[in-house]
Amino acid sequence: MDISLDSDQQMLHETAVTFAANVMTPARIRELEETDAGFDASVWKQIAEMGWAGALFPEQYGGSEASAVELALVVEALGQGAIPNPLFSTVIEAGLLLLDAGSPIQRETYLPRIASGDAILTTAILEASGGLRPQEIRTTITKAGNGFTINGTKLFVRDASTAEVIIVAGRTGDEAEDVTLLIVPQNAPGLTLRRMPASGGESLWQATFDNVMVDSDALVGDDGNAWAAIARLQLRGAAFKSAELVGIGQASLDLTVTYAKTREQFGGPIGRFQGVHHHCAEIYRDLQVSRLLVWQAAASLGEGLAGSREVSMAKAKCSDAMPAATRIAHQIHGAIAYYRDYPLELYYHRAIAAQAAYGDAGHHRRVLSELMRTDLDGFRGDNRHDLPVHYF
Amino acid sequence: MDFKLTAEEQAFRLEVQDFLRRELTPNIWLAHRDPTEQGMWTADFTKAFRRKLGAAGYIGMGWPKEYGGGGRNRIYQTILWDEMEYHRAPGIDRSVTYIPNAVIAFGSDAQKAEFLPKMVRGELSWFVGYSEPEAGSDLANLKTKAVEDGDYFVITGQKAFSSDAHMADYGWVATRTDATSTKHHGLTMFIVDMTLPGVTVSEYPTLAGWTHHAVHFDNVRVHKSMMVGARDQGWKVVMGAIDYERGALASAGLVNYQLDRLLAWCAQPREGAAPLLDDPVVRDELVRLAIEAETAKLASYWLASLSAKGLRPQHESSVALLVKRETSRKFDAAGLELLGQFAPLRAGSPAVALAGEVEVEYRDHLYFQFAAGGFDITRNVVATRGLGLPR
Secondary structure: OOOOOHHHHHHHHHHHHHHHHOOOHHHHHHHHOOOOOOOHHHHHHHHHHOOOOOOOHHHHOOOOOOHHHHHHHHHHHHHHHHOOHHHHHHHHHHHHHHHHOHHHHHHHHHHHHHHOOOOEEEEEEEOOOOOOOHOOOOEEEEOOOOOEEEEEEEEEEEOOOOOOEEEEEEEEOOOOOOEEEEEEOOOOOOOOEEEOOOOOOOOOOEEEEEEEEEEHHHEEOOOOOHHHHHHHHHHHHHHHHHHHHHHHHHHHHHHHHHHHHHHHEEEEEEHHHHHHHHHHHHHHHHHHHHHHHHHHHHHHOOHHHHHHHHHHHHHHHHHHHHHHHHHHHHHHHHHHOOOOOOOOOHHHHHHHHHHHHOOOOHHHHHHHHHHHHHHHHHHHOOOOOOOOOHHH | OOOOHHHHHHHHHHHHHHHHHHHHOOOHHHHOOOOOOOOOHHHHHHHHHHHHHHHHOOOOOOOOOOOOOOOOHHHHHHHHHHHHOOOOOOOOOOOOHHHHHHHHHHHHHHHHHHHHHHHHHHHHHHEEEEEEEEEEHHHOOOOOEEEEEEEOOOOOEEEOOOOOHHHHHHHEEEEEEOOOOOOOOEEEEEEEEEEOOEEEEEEEEEEOOOOOEEEEEEEEEEEEHHEEOOOHHHHHHHHHHHHHHHHHOOOOOOHHHHHHHHHHHHOOEEOOOOHHHHHHHHHHHHHHHHHHHHHHHHHHHHHHHHHHHHOOOHHHHHHHHHHHHHHHOOOOOOOOHHHHHHHHOOOOOOOOOHHHHHHHHHHHHHHHHHHOOEEEEHHHHHHHHHHHOOO
């Protein structure tokens, strides 16, 4: 067992943190939040040139076959810098979905261009209920000639305005998991987009499909059998969003500690007061255990749904603890951070979005609760042997 | 990064589990459990068990080989502590964890030669003489004095909250050697033979049911060869030992046991009612606890991983201990709630739940909130040593 970063991972993390700290100013970040794209294409190109867009792809698709832990370190660093980027839509959702379930032609078409930063893709899964279960997909996909017709409304589609294609999930039968994935050009007739203004710097869209038609080669995986791939997508999303939440927590802690050391009241820095010590220690404690859960969740990816317990633990904890960290950070800052030109607001807003993405804390505790009902032993400690009989 | 035990580490875990199952059978449990002792086992059994740990090679696993140690890394020690805690076995305490490590780090060659071979065999019991009536969280305020007199130091004063002092062969005692100094300066550590004239031990019953002790030194003459480290430099010894102590206490075995026990309780069939586990509100509570238990486990092995790499965790030890103990207290509180009407019942009552253990621990574990640095003191340590905030 070794629960620590090796020297290469440490260097990668430091490189990514430094990159994120210097690539744009808070003013530029706020400016981007007002745009439809939501991110700076030239910065995304730089991120790709660092090798981070294709980090998890095989070499044949321009990737570097890094581990999920390494990508999580990059996601954490970009979260720490509050850098708007399409990593979730393009890589963690669409790219890894195509690597997972796409045909060789689909992979060849998109993955190298994702890795080089030249293609933006996204996925459209969620609908009116906002839930993550298969029965909540109500958009219909019907066979039509040599292809498919799509009807329905998708919500929370990341980066839809800049994406060249949207991979959409629709219903093909009455059973809950009768779900199909199709690649739809973003400019397809019948597809309309409407911005969903939201806290947190993401560019979210409503996508309405009104008799949108695609050919049969748009199919990702098997017709009517896509749910398992979607579940894995959500698992990856939750794991990496947890990493972003850790970055949000780290930035909040760093700002707070710096402020507490330099802000003077009552004749000295406020960081000398025990009330401030305890708040900062609480953030640090929760941040550190959240980070450990994220490493474990990332390490568990790649083992199919076997990582569900680890990922849900990470997302449940991070979704509770990191927004709480931003609230404590504001408590220590007082009024100064209430103003928009103080950078803490970026993290306060990002925490709102990140705790909700790919399942909030309640969702993941419900997942764990169901796992507990069906597999109690999976929750027992590593000791995993019989309790001493004399206790019963 | 690897979250699984290696084959060798896993084999060691199984070996320790076998050892503990063999040595802590139900009959042994019934014969030697003692609620008047802090460790919940009789003093005789605790000492005998410690010798068995020594014979099995479990003491000193992480010491350097030249001191009779096993040279194994901290992952193995954490596995051992983890299993010992899970089984609530006696014997893994200051006598085999941080005192020998402090002797290795700060002791003289003669002290190492005299004490380490006995300690690695589990033959010595120790008490730690840090706290005093006027020196608790503010340890540097200690007043017990040691006055040089020829080849001896004469120690006078009182130590308080002295766990297991009644069964100790030696004391690990912090004194003030420079009467003109205050706080961290002018302290000196001594090893004190508890059979020396002038050493007396008194008793204080605790609300948890066991008896705690205090130690009085009345002109106790300790040979200067029993001084640890340099004169007036005792604070360094204390601090060096404390990081190791916090790390050793941060093992998650207890928390894993609390989790397993509560899961088993909630899964039990009940007469006239469905198992508690069928209740989604109960399961949500258990899920929250399971996540916290996971963080305690990860934190302890994170700490072990840093040590195994040759790093010297400091505030990280404090964080890991805080996570473990706060989590344990959450289990204590949740245990009361999930036991419902049965929560207050003590061993011997008809229909007692889980042998009354949850109620005992609810009282016993109160000491987590103040011993070895209480929760708030630990947060101060994290804030100052870890985050660099001013004092």
